[in-house]
Amino acid sequence: MLARVQLPPAAKRGEVIEVRITIQHPMETGFRYELGGKPIPKNVINRLVARYNGAEIFSAEMGSGIAANPYLSFFTVADASGEFLFEWVDDEGNRGEEHATLTVVA
Amino acid sequence: MMATRARRRFISALAGLAAAPLLPGRQARGQEADVFASLMRQVTGGAGVAPGRVKVDTPRLADNGHSVPLSVRVDSPMTPADHVRSITLLSERNPRPVMATFYLGPKSGRAQVTTRVRLNGSQRVRAVAQLSDGSWWSGDAEVEVTESACLDAS
Numbered sequence: 001m002l003a004r005v006q007l008p009p010a011a012k013r014g015e016v017i018e019v020r021i022t023i024q025h026p027m028e029t030g031f032r033y034e035l036g037g038k039p040i041p042k043n044v045i046n047r048l049v050a051r052y053n054g055a056e057i058f059s060a061e062m063g064s065g066i067a068a069n070p071y072l073s074f075f076t077v078a079d080a081s082g083e084f085l086f087e088w089v090d091d092e093g094n095r096g097e098e099h100a101t102l103t104v105v106a
Numbered sequence: 107m108m109a110t111r112a113r114r115r116f117i118s119a120l121a122g123l124a125a126a127p128l129l130p131g132r133q134a135r136g137q138e139a140d141v142f143a144s145l146m147r148q149v150t151g152g153a154g155v156a157p158g159r160v161k162v163d164t165p166r167l168a169d170n171g172h173s174v175p176l177s178v179r180v181d182s183p184m185t186p187a188d189h190v191r192s193i194t195l196l197s198e199r200n201p202r203p204v205m206a207t208f209y210l211g212p213k214s215g216r217a218q219v220t221t222r223v224r225l226n227g228s229q230r231v232r233a234v235a236q237l238s239d240g241s242w243w244s245g246d247a248e249v250e251v252t253e254s255a256c257l258d259a260s
Contacts, residue, residue, distance in 0.1 A: 065205025
């Protein structure tokens with residue numbers, strides 16, 4: 001699963017920064033049918049967790065009410081340089097992850 | 107005598123007709139209120155929810171319901187003593203009305219989350235937030251959706 005994380009290139013210590021992620025995923029609702037009339041099973045990314053230097057800073061439980069290629073934006077306090085790790089799982093059990101690094105200047 | 111009675115019947119039938127179109131509307135309104143009330147009970151586990159402190163931002167008019175930008179902001183200092191724990195997005199008309207729940211903490215710095223939602227037609231959406239003191243707050247936005255998300259066979 002392709003994903004894109006956007007962070008500011010650098011932040012001051014203590015600054016509140018915006019973290020954005022988009023994941024390529026159909027977020028299949030389970031209400032649609034194939035051309036032959038066979039229902040397409042529901043398959044959405046149901047859980048996503050964001051960690052910053054190992055500590056959980058944000059998580060989401062999602063359903064079919066979230067649009068395809070889910071986009072999330074949230075905020076966090078930049079307290080140290082380091083790594084953001086995003087992990088998610090969909091209804092079929094497919095897992096995905098994406099990293100991003102942030103540089104914090106004093 | 108007969109003519110008068112017939113006229114009275116006719117007039118009362120007319121009055122009934124005039125009142126009829128109002129009734130489904132009023133019933134629908136009542137049902138919608140119940141939708142949120144029962145959903146919120148489900149989310150909060152029966153705790154009371156006060157309106158306020160939560161602001162939901164969406165475009166007033168969405169061309170289609172497949173992807174509607176939605177931003178929630180909760181008025182909170184986001185300190186360890188006083189912060190937002192969770193935000194749940196509820197839809198009035200979606201077949202699965204609980205759209206998402208987001209979990210925040212004091213390290214969030216700002217209680218604001220933005221995403222894109224699917225909406226099955228014009229409706230109110232509600233965000234319900236739980237603060238660190240256990241209190242629940244809510245805010246609404248009204249979205250006019252020209253073409254609803256295709257939730258049926260299409």
